Amino acid sequence: MSFKNKVAIVTGAGQGIGFEICSQLAKKGAHVILNDLDETLAKQAAKKISDNQHANCIAMAGDSGDIHFIQQMVEAGVSQFGHLDIAIANAGITLFGDFFTYPAESFFNVMRVNLGGSFFLAQAAANQMKKQEDGGSVLLTSSVTGHQAHKDLAAYGMSKAALEMLAKNLVIELSKYKININTVAPGATLTKRTLDDPEYSKIWSQITPMGRPATVTDIANTALFLVSEKAKHITGQSIIVDGGWTSISPSPF
Ligand SMILES: NC(=O)c1ccc[n+]([C@@H]2O[C@H](COP(=O)([O-])OP(=O)(O)OC[C@H]3O[C@@H](n4cnc5c(N)ncnc54)[C@H](O)[C@@H]3O)[C@@H](O)[C@H]2O)c1
Secondary structure, X not given: OOOOOOEEEEOOOOOXXXXXXXXXXXXXXXXXXXXXXXXXXXXXXXXXXXXXXXXXXXXXXXXXXXXXXXXXXXXXXHHHHOXXXXXXXXXXXXXXXXXXXXXXXXXXXXXXXXXXXXXXXXXXXXHHHHHHOOOEEEEEEOOHHHOOOOOOOHHHHHHHHXXXXXXXXXXXXXXXXXXXXXXXXXXXXXXXXXXXXXXHHHHHHHHOOOOOOEEHHHHHHHHHXXXXXXXXXXXXXXXXXXXXXXXXXXXXX
């Protein structure tokens, strides 16, 4: 898969899955706008990728849930590199909490970042791609929790399920402009946050049919495929990357 001279925006990419997606895209020739809310993290991540891959990776620190900032990211991509080909809404916040006392503030934060950030990035990117008349790819980031109930994750799970419907719905609007839109749905994935917890890997290795949690590379490999030329005829779909976890239900045996 080559991404030579493709221009991509990836949100929430200072670390974790988004960082790995940016690294792989840059390694394969893409110019990347790397976003993170944390300015230091965004700058360090973009520098690391630019140095290691000899690539054009530009940091854009800001809130991926802010509609005006989303528009600025698209404009930055176009002014720096002339066009935009790929938009990946990766930023997502996970706010756990008991349903009976779940605070309205947490609910609206989850919806603003996970849903608003993805919806309006898709909108801004698709408007730019439509103008270019050369197609494009949008990828949203769902989760296994959009498919399977998880304790204390009602708002998050609901936001992830909604993203899968958004991808299906936008097939109507985007296909005539040769823009495909899909979602990747990671299962439990080892990131810095979860690597710090020695129990996390142990528990998920026991309950995952493939015997281990996902790595960021597992998720990035799938993300790159979905935004590559090889996946141009795939649209409105979600690929679950969870080592089989959502395929099984608790067994009596
Ligand atoms: N890690 C997992 O196990 C897992 C499983 C399923 C789905 N996901 C989804 O994958 C995506 C990436 O997850 P991750 O685990 O790599 O995340 P992470 O927590 O490792 O990193 C996310 C980055 O996003 C940034 N961020 C948070 N809010 C932001 C905002 N409003 N604007 C810009 N940046 C923001 C954070 O600063 C952080 O650097 C998320 O959408 C998440 O819901 C992750």
